[in-house]
Amino acid sequence: MTTKNKKGFTIIEVVLVLAIAGLIFLMVFIALPALQRSQRNTQREDDLARIITGVNNYQTNNNGKVPFREGATGTELATFVQRYIDKNCKTVKTVTTTNGSGDSATTQSWTTFESCGDSNEFRDPQGNIYKIASGGKAVTTTGSGDSTSTTAGKDVANLVAEESFLGFYNATCGDEGHANGGTGDRDVAVFMKLEGGAIACNDNH
Numbered sequence: 001m002t003t004k005n006k007k008g009f010t011i012i013e014v015v016l017v018l019a020i021a022g023l024i025f026l027m028v029f030i031a032l033p034a035l036q037r038s039q040r041n042t043q044r045e046d047d048l049a050r051i052i053t054g055v056n057n058y059q060t061n062n063n064g065k066v067p068f069r070e071g072a073t074g075t076e077l078a079t080f081v082q083r084y085i086d087k088n089c090k091t092v093k094t095v096t097t098t099n100g101s102g103d104s105a106t107t108q109s110w111t112t113f114e115s116c117g118d119s120n121e122f123r124d125p126q127g128n129i130y131k132i133a134s135g136g137k138a139v140t141t142t143g144s145g146d147s148t149s150t151t152a153g154k155d156v157a158n159l160v161a162e163e164s165f166l167g168f169y170n171a172t173c174g175d176e177g178h179a180n181g182g183t184g185d186r187d188v189a190v191f192m193k194l195e196g197g198a199i200a201c202n203d204n205h
Contacts, residue, residue, distance in 0.1 A: 040125040041194045047130070048192055048202045050121070051165050054084035055188050056204055064186050068167030072134040074111040081113070081122060081132060088117030095131060097161045108133055108159055108166070124163040131164040138171030138179040138189070154179045160193045167191075173201035 058067050058080055067080035078092040091114035098107045110131035116122045122130050138154050157177025160166050171189040174180035177199040179189050189203040 037195050041196070041198075041200075043125045044192060044194055045200050045202075047121075048165065048190060048200055050085065051132075051167070051190050052188070052202045052204050054080065055167070055190070057084050059186060059204075066167075066169045066186065066188050068134040068136070068169050068188060068190075069185075070134075070136045070169075074109070077111040077132050077134065078113070081111075086116055086119055086121040088115075088119045089113040089122050089129075090115050097164075108161065110161065110164055126163075128163050131161065133164065133166050135159060135166050135168040135179070135191075137185075138168040139181040153181050156191055157199055160191045160199055162193045162195075165190050165192050171203070172205060173203045176201075 055067060059065065067077060074092060074094050078089075082089055093112055093114060094109055095112055096107060096109050110133045112131040113122065113129050116129050124130055135154070135156060153174060154168065154171075155177060156166060156168070156179050160177070167188060167190040168179045169188050170182040170185050171179040172182050172187055173189050173191075177191075179191070179201075182189070182203075187204065189201055191199055191201045194200050
């Protein structure tokens with residue numbers, strides 16, 4: 001009578017399998033949040049493009065005017081959003097954010113909404129309702145006569161808040177966080193801060 005030896009896994013084989021499984025789990029654990037963040041930022045950039053489309057439609061219906069003109073009120077920006085972005089957004093409110101501290105602190109007033117329904121057209125991918133504000137004109141002229149000087153562009157990185165759109169007129173997209181001067185008041189550039197801190201921009205050119 002003969003007996004057969006049953007061959008099992010050796011300790012080395014078990015450890016090797018566990019190590020491979022752990023490595024796969026670690027890779028998924030690290031890569032998944034980055035992938036999700038990238039998908040959310042892609043959605044934000046799509047929403048930014050929707051804002052520019054809304055601006056173009058607004059200009060078509062308002063003789064070339066822009067919703068981000070100098071001194072644009074919260075009511076005007078709210079009307080722009082309600083007519084051209086998301087008709088479900090109803091109650092308007094104003095919020096103020098401050099970036100930085102001391103002498104370098106910058107304060108910005110934003111128009112936002114109490115409710116935008118379930119359309120998600122004016123919501124950040126993480127669920128919060130977007131804010132929107134006018135940054136005014138990106139080309140500034142000071143003085144007169146021989147002492148006239150023009151500054152074409154603005155650094156806006158410290159003005160842009162998360163889950164927010166900040167629009168400029170007479171502006172085009174420059175390097176990250178900078179609004180270049182445009183060729184006229186109909187040129188519009190809109191900025192937003194992505195997850196991770198990068199600044200995205202889209203313009204109507």
